[in-house]
Amino acid sequence: SAVISQKPSRDICQRGTSLTIQCQVDSQVTMMFWYRQQPGQSLTLIATANQGSEATYESGFVIDKFPISRPNLTFSTLTVSNMSPEDSSIYLCSVDAQSGVYSYNEQFFGPGTRLTVL
């Protein structure tokens, strides 16, 4: 299984500021995924990040608010821009168990970044 680390593990931020979350994987993967888990809620996919191309965003999420970088096959960042208290959530990155464009397999998840916006 892939080992995924995220930085920071948690942060408390002021309204109007931005936070960049880093995700590092111990192996090369084609697709990386970013999810949001609001308090007491399920996981919602924000975007899919492929190396060398623009991220694909889900309905309700836009690049200006959640810019994503994918500079290589083991690393990605998610920025939460111009934050408001509604952005307080756990943000998780994820990769497929089997590398490739499409996978029938499970995804592995990082430990998450717990963000609180005051």
Add this chain to the structure above:
Amino acid sequence: AQSVAQPEDQVNVAEGNPLTVKCTYSVSGNPYLFWYVQYPNRGLQFLLKYITGDNLVKGSYGFEAEFNKSQTSFHLKKPSALVSDSALYFCAVRDFGAAGNKLTFGGGTRVLVKP
């Protein structure tokens, strides 16, 4: 569009008793089904999956799940629950139809195992 339903927000069970967490799904093509567990202040851990083959799949920590195509269900089960099984459980489905490669999660079921 694919979807997953977990009808129970919380399941309470006494330690040593059987545990069942319910999940139903809707997909346009073949379903690829998964169960994950989330312990407090931890990320998601993969428990088991159904891709094809035997309808009864076994996973980590003594959990198993039964795929039922006619009822579009994939219930998670454990014969004898432990207090340490208390956590948040998510059912998820993957469909390669119009939605592409996306993993869709159910709303989650909180399991509380009492000593």
